[in-house]
Amino acid sequence: MADYPHLNGGDSTRLAADPLGLSQITTPRYTAPAISDWLRTSYKNPTCELGSIEVLVSPSSPINSPTGSVQAEAATKQNIKNAFNMWEKRCSKQADNIAFFYFCGHGLSKTDQFLLPENFGDPSSPNQWDNCINFSGMRVGMRKCAAQTQLFFVDACRETPFGVLTALNVSGDSLITASITDTVSCSAAYYATANGKQAFGPDKDVSYFGQALVSCLGGVAALDSMGKWVVDTYSLGNALGQVMAQFARRYKQPLSCNPDPNGMALIHEAESPKVVVSIECSSQPATDVSEIVLTQSPITIRSAPGQPKPIIEEVSAGDWFIDVLFPGGEFPSVSGMKKTFTPPVYRGVPIP
Amino acid sequence: MSSNLRISFDMDMPAANVEIVAPDMKVVDRVMLEAGRSKTVQVPSESSFLRVHLPSGDVVRLDDPGNLSRVISIKSILDQTKAASPMQAASAAPVTPTPVDFGMFENDESVQDLPDTFKIDQYHMQRSWVQPAAPGHDEILPLAQYGTARIISADRGSIQGVSVSRGREAHWEIRESPRSLPLVLQIDRSCGSILEVRLPGDSQRIWVRADLLRDQNTLTYSVRISTREPTADMIVGYLQRGDIYSAEAMKEWIEEAEEMLLYKKNDPYAAAVGAYLLLRLKDFSHLHTWAKNLADGFEFLSDGCVIWAWQLIHQYPSRTNEFRDYFKKAADRGLPVYTEGLRLLVDGLRLLGDEGKGAHEEILKKAGVVLWDSPLTATVRTTDQYNAGTDTLPVVYNIQFAARV
Numbered sequence: 055m056a057d058y059p060h061l062n063g064g065d066s067t068r069l070a071a072d073p074l075g076l077s078q079i080t081t082p083r084y085t086a087p088a089i090s091d092w093l094r095t096s097y098k099n100p101t102c103e104l105g106s107i108e109v110l111v112s113p114s115s116p117i118n119s120p121t122g123s124v125q126a127e128a129a130t131k132q133n134i135k136n137a138f139n140m141w142e143k144r145c146s147k148q149a150d151n152i153a154f155f156y157f158c159g160h161g162l163s164k165t166d167q168f169l170l171p172e173n174f175g176d177p178s179s180p181n182q183w184d185n186c187i188n189f190s191g192m193r194v195g196m197r198k199c200a201a202q203t204q205l206f207f208v209d210a211c212r213e214t215p216f217g218v219l220t221a222l223n224v225s226g227d228s229l230i231t232a233s234i235t236d237t238v239s240c241s242a243a244y245y246a247t248a249n250g251k252q253a254f255g256p257d258k259d260v261s262y263f264g265q266a267l268v269s270c271l272g273g274v275a276a277l278d279s280m281g282k283w284v285v286d287t288y289s290l291g292n293a294l295g296q297v298m299a300q301f302a303r304r305y306k307q308p309l310s311c312n313p314d315p316n317g318m319a320l321i322h323e324a325e326s327p328k329v330v331v332s333i334e335c336s337s338q339p340a341t342d343v344s345e346i347v348l349t350q351s352p353i354t355i356r357s358a359p360g361q362p363k364p365i366i367e368e369v370s371a372g373d374w375f376i377d378v379l380f381p382g383g384e385f386p387s388v389s390g391m392k393k394t395f396t397p398p399v400y401r402g403v404p405i406p
Numbered sequence: 407m408s409s410n411l412r413i414s415f416d417m418d419m420p421a422a423n424v425e426i427v428a429p430d431m432k433v434v435d436r437v438m439l440e441a442g443r444s445k446t447v448q449v450p451s452e453s454s455f456l457r458v459h460l461p462s463g464d465v466v467r468l469d470d471p472g473n474l475s476r477v478i479s480i481k482s483i484l485d486q487t488k489a490a491s492p493m494q495a496a497s498a499a500p501v502t503p504t505p506v507d508f509g510m511f512e513n514d515e516s517v518q519d520l521p522d523t524f525k526i527d528q529y530h531m532q533r534s535w536v537q538p539a540a541p542g543h544d545e546i547l548p549l550a551q552y553g554t555a556r557i558i559s560a561d562r563g564s565i566q567g568v569s570v571s572r573g574r575e576a577h578w579e580i581r582e583s584p585r586s587l588p589l590v591l592q593i594d595r596s597c598g599s600i601l602e603v604r605l606p607g608d609s610q611r612i613w614v615r616a617d618l619l620r621d622q623n624t625l626t627y628s629v630r631i632s633t634r635e636p637t638a639d640m641i642v643g644y645l646q647r648g649d650i651y652s653a654e655a656m657k658e659w660i661e662e663a664e665e666m667l668l669y670k671k672n673d674p675y676a677a678a679v680g681a682y683l684l685l686r687l688k689d690f691s692h693l694h695t696w697a698k699n700l701a702d703g704f705e706f707l708s709d710g711c712v713i714w715a716w717q718l719i720h721q722y723p724s725r726t727n728e729f730r731d732y733f734k735k736a737a738d739r740g741l742p743v744y745t746e747g748l749r750l751l752v753d754g755l756r757l758l759g760d761e762g763k764g765a766h767e768e769i770l771k772k773a774g775v776v777l778w779d780s781p782l783t784a785t786v787r788t789t790d791q792y793n794a795g796t797d798t799l800p801v802v803y804n805i806q807f808a809a810r811v
Contacts, residue, residue, distance in 0.1 A: 165752060165773040194753050215797045216786040217599040219775045234757040235723055244648075247779050249624070250800030278432035291648025295463070299524075306621045308523050308802045312779040313648025314749070316686065327431060371431060396431050396457075401464070 057082065057112045058160065060175035070175025071182065074162070074214045074222070081255040082158040085209065085264040086111045086126075089156050091118055092268050098323045102152045102203075106144060108137045112159075112172035129159070131171040131185035131227070138192075138229050142199050151201035152321070157189070158261055161210025164219055166190035167245070168226045169210060183225045191228025193243060198232035203319040205287070206243040209263040211254035240317030242287040244294055246309075253307040262309050266297040269368050271321070273328035274398045283324040287315040293398035300332050300399060304366040327371035329395040333402045334364035335378060340405075343384050347377040371395050378405060409452055409474055413437070414444035416479035420810065421637040421659065423644070423652035424478070425457040436655040439478075440637065458483065459652040461640045461809035462531055483811050516571045519550075521620040526804060529615075530630045534808040537611060538568045538577050547576035549616035552625060553595040557605070557612060560587045560706075575615040584608035584634050584673035587706050588743050593627055593803075598792030601627065601803055604743045604783040606675035608634045611808065618799070625799045630808040631782070635667070635676035639807035641683055645746060646781040646806075653683055660684060661692055674704040675743065681713045682746045690721050701732060709747040711736035716750055729754075730761055737765035741772060741783050748776065748783050780805040 060070040062077040090109045097104050109117050110129035117126040127133045145153040160170040169187040176185055189208060196204050214222075246263035248254050255261035260268075275293030276283035285293075291313030302309040333348065335341040341363050348355040348365065350372065357365045359381060373394050379387040388405055413424060421440035428434050428450050435447045453471040458478065460466060466486045470476055516533075520526050545564035546556045555576040557565045567578035580589070586607035593601040593614065605612060611632045618625050633639055637659050644653035660680035667677040677700055684693040697717050700710025715732035718725050733754045742748050752773075755766035777784040784805055 163775070163778070165748075165770045165776045167778075190752070191756065194756050197757070215599075215794060216775050216801060217597060217788045217792050217797045218794050220599075220786060220788045221792075231759075232757060233759065234719060234726070234729075234754075236757075245778065249802055252623075253800065278430070288648075288650040291650060292652075295647045295649070296465070299463075303522070303524050306522060308619065308622050308624045308626070308800070310523075310779065311648075315648055315650055317688075318650070394429070394431075394455075396427060396467070399465070400467075 058170070058172060058174065060173065060177065061160070068177055070177060073175060074218065076160050076170075076213050077251070079160065079211055079251060079254060080258045081211070081261045081264075082129075083111055083113070083115065084259050085158040085255070085261045086156075087117055088260045088264055088268060089158075089207075092271065093154070094118065094120065096272065098325075099152070099320060100323070101320065102150060105151065106141075108141050110134060110137055129171050130173045131187070134171050134187065135227070135229060142196070142230060145201040146199050149200050149202045152203040152205065152319070153196065153199060153201040154205045156207040156209065158209040158264060159211070161189075161208065161212060162186075162214060162219060162222070162224055163210070163212060164222070164224055166224075166226075167208060167210070168224055169208070186224065186226035188226035188228045191226070192230060193241065195228050195230035195232045196241070197236035197238045198230060199238070202239045203287075203317075204238055204241045205321065206241075207263075207267060208243065208245045209261050210246065211251060212249050213251055238317070240287055240315075240319035242291070242313075242315035242317065242319070244291065244314070245312040246298075247312050248307065248309055253309055256305075262301050262305060262307065263298070263311065266294055266301055266311070269297055269328065269330065270294050270398065271324070273324035273326055273371075274330055274368065276324040276327045276397050278327075283327050284320055285322045285324055287317065287319050287321060289398075290321060291315045296399040297330050300330050300366050300401075303332065303364065304362075327397045328368055329371045329397050329400050330366065330368050331374075331395055331400045331402065332364045332366045333376065333400075336405065340380075340385050343380055343382055345377075345379040345381060347379070349375045349377070369395060371397055376402065408448050408450050410446050411449045411452075411454060412444055412446045412475045413439060413456065414475070414477045415439040415441055416477055417441050418480045419478060419483075420461055421640060421656070422461065423459040423655040425459070427455050427457055429453045429455075436651060438655045438658050440659070459644070459649060460811045461636070461643055461807070462527065462811060463643065463647055463649075463809075464811070466811075480811060517574060519617045519620050522622050523619065523626065523802070523804065526617065526619075526626060526628050530628060530806075531809060531811065533613065534630065534632070534810045537579065538570050544569060548573040549576060549593065549614060549627065550574040552616035552618070552627070553593055555591065555593045555614045558590045558592060560590075565589070571615065574617075575613060577611070577613040579611055580609050582607065584671060584675065585704070591629065593629075595797075597794075597797040598789040599797060599801075600787050600789065601777075602785050602787070603629060603780065603805060604741060605631060606633055606743050606782070608673050608675045610634055623799070624802050626802045626804055628804040628806075630806060632808040633675065634671075635673060635679075637663075638676035638679040640809075641679050642744065642746075642781045643807050643809070645683065645686065646779070650686070654687060656683065657687065657689065657692070664692075664696055674700055674707055674710070678707065678709040678713065678744065678747075681710075682744060685713055685716055685750075686746075688720065690717060693717055701735070705739070707743065708736040708739035708751070709742045709744055711739065712742055712747045712751045712754065715754055719754070730758055733758060733762060734765050737769050741769070741785070743783060745776075745778060745780055745783050748773065749778070777803050777805065781807060
């Protein structure tokens, strides 16, 4: 079964009346397990330990859990609604809970942001928008939830042209509503802003945004706080944007991120600080013929002449040595430049 | 052993957040500095280094171990960034914009499609140093074969601008009072799709270019804006990028600037930016009645109403009628200039439930498709002639405040 059976490339006998130019994507089925695995194995927050994880994947497939592999339900509208209700109820048990929501799949962004479940466009439904979720409404509605830290990640692939979107009268289920007196101290949302399928992620792999998030949570967004390397809602917003900008160069895609952190809250304690480095020469002719070597014993990262540059890699923070060599003698080589890489991004432009 | 580190900004520096970082990578302090100002910070080691969060979004690290009196200049920044290399002569020019012969652009890659978004950002940084010397003479300006651009004032019609880079770029220089009505930048594409960006009335320079990115097969329309208050531009940039720690460091400017912005310079736009920041930081003690004055004193601006309504919700949740009225007043005035305001308005009307339903639906209709990653409210609409068959390439609208570094 395709991920989106009613969209282009899906079940040809049950296609949506108007698939809006949207087609199948493979990225979510790799991204969902990656985020779930990170939460299960790496998440650390002494003030709010991991409570539960609810995963829906299309097509329904096995997901790792503490007790072994379990079959995740398909991400249909009804399953999402059921899972959302249970999740919200669990989050509401304590004010110091953290609600963590990650969506990876197709989205439509007008004034509101809409998320498309697996069965979006089901022709058996009289209303085209029956199986559509209004994320903007959901985020506001979550003010009703007692958890005072709420994190939302919208990793949505936008394929529908702006012009086509303007004509659509999109509607969706907000899943929850709040009143003006409901409050939340920290509601942080982070949106991937890739336009087009190519910018969403590599085929059969984790989305670019998912990769950037795991990097950031893993230490790239960490700040030193009382001897601990913590990732908070503010540091994550800044780091995600910077990392996506470097990914845009690495993957040659127009990638960026739109962070909207309202309120500061601790998310995670990273084991150690990490840095995304981006190293090249200060001129293109020099970059093209250079050999750049980064060393922090015993690790060596090398990009020979003609190989892709800048070197864009995630590395441990701390002291590194940079060699910029010109085997052809075009420019003077420089060896042993000591640099301290600090999170989140080090953009070095060594000579010449 | 701790020491006192004095950090000074040279006269050519824009205001920026400076992080002071100890050798063990702990952030010791964050301070806001601007041209000609200095601050002294206690550091645990003379090897502490500085990270300057530049208006462009770049973060530049400056090391000078042992030096306890650091002076930061544009040159010291450019020495650390790639921006220095391709057009060093232009970048090293005096801060006061000097008319430069546009031949230097005409002969280089400015007339061709640029390869990627990184180069677009670099290009605009360089472009912000120089501006067309020729006065504007056209109202509708070409963006290569990818469309046209114009700026419309509610009370003065289309504003004349100048076309450069062989018809790929459009530039405007605005010389109006800072309390002028908001402007609208309109980019028309041949497929019948129109982008509208609300511009603050205190805008000074606006320019747009179009590129079919050579390495990314994406049609990009990049817009840069600078206003009379570069510090306000930078704060919006920090907020847009989610760099809230840097934005927070700018609170000091707001505290000093409140009276000046609102009453002496009469610049409601820069004042609104300050108020948005204080609202996001929930710093109501400094916000006091600033937002109310904006809401009541500048009827052409819906932003003040939105900020004041939210301040009431946070501080005086029982004053339901008042904040409901201000939300409705905001909706009646039209879309806020700043995206932050549109987000707050839509959320506020939604939370009002049935009471806000009519206004909420009206705003959704007015806004249509919103570009939420733009710092200024940007919306896309189509004409009756819209042809989806010719709108097949991915399109990116890259809208930011201008930055020289």
